Each structure stands twice: as C-alpha cells, then as structure tokens.
Amino acid sequence: MQNDVNALFRTMADPTRRAIFERLCRDGELTVGALTAQSGVSQPAVSKHLKQLKEAGLVRDRHAGRQTHFTAQPQALAPMLDWTSRMSDFWESRFDSLDDLLKRIDQ
Numbered sequence: 001m002q003n004d005v006n007a008l009f010r011t012m013a014d015p016t017r018r019a020i021f022e023r024l025c026r027d028g029e030l031t032v033g034a035l036t037a038q039s040g041v042s043q044p045a046v047s048k049h050l051k052q053l054k055e056a057g058l059v060r061d062r063h064a065g066r067q068t069h070f071t072a073q074p075q076a077l078a079p080m081l082d083w084t085s086r087m088s089d090f091w092e093s094r095f096d097s098l099d100d101l102l103k104r105i106d107q
Helices: 002-012 015-027 032-036 043-055 074-106
Strands: 059-064 068-071
Touching: 002 015, 002 043, 002 074, 015 032, 015 043, 015 068, 032 043, 032 059, 032 068, 043 059
Parallel strands: none
Antiparallel strands: 059 068
C-alpha cells in the first residue's frame, strides 16, 4: 500500500504528467498525437510521460492499427485519496486539541 502511494505521488509530482492525466480525464481517450498537439512538449517526451503514467496504473492504452489510444484511470488515485483523507483527519484532531488548549489558557 505504501509503495502504491509513493509511486502515485512520485508520478503525479511532475506538472507535465499531471497535465496529461488531467487532459485525459477531461477529454477522454486520446492518441499520443492529440496529446502532443498544442502541448508545447515533444512527442517523445509525451510518450515517456505516458509510459510512467501507465506503469503507475493511471492510464490504460489501446492499440488500433498504427495508433495508440490512452484513457485515464482516475480510480487508480484511490490509495492517494485514502492517504490524504487519513492525514486530514489526523491534522483536524490536532487542531481541535490545540484549540481546546488555547481556550483553557485564555480562561
């Protein structure tokens, strides 16, 4: 589980990969060519980013003739969402404790 979360954070840490993932989430299935167009990133760079996204389970590919189509797999973010939820609960309880302490000090 921890390795999954680490891999997801490492993969999503790159702004170009995040942008590619977000575009696939927004626009649906796209080819490498479509992802490269108007992105300001070269086709080889887009392909490398897609490879890393695929290895992390964040995209799926489908071959059709000479084209490869990519689709986002947003459900793959579940371990990251679980971790952030746990951390949110942790910090909320810490802030509640701090608030209680400050109220006692003010009395």
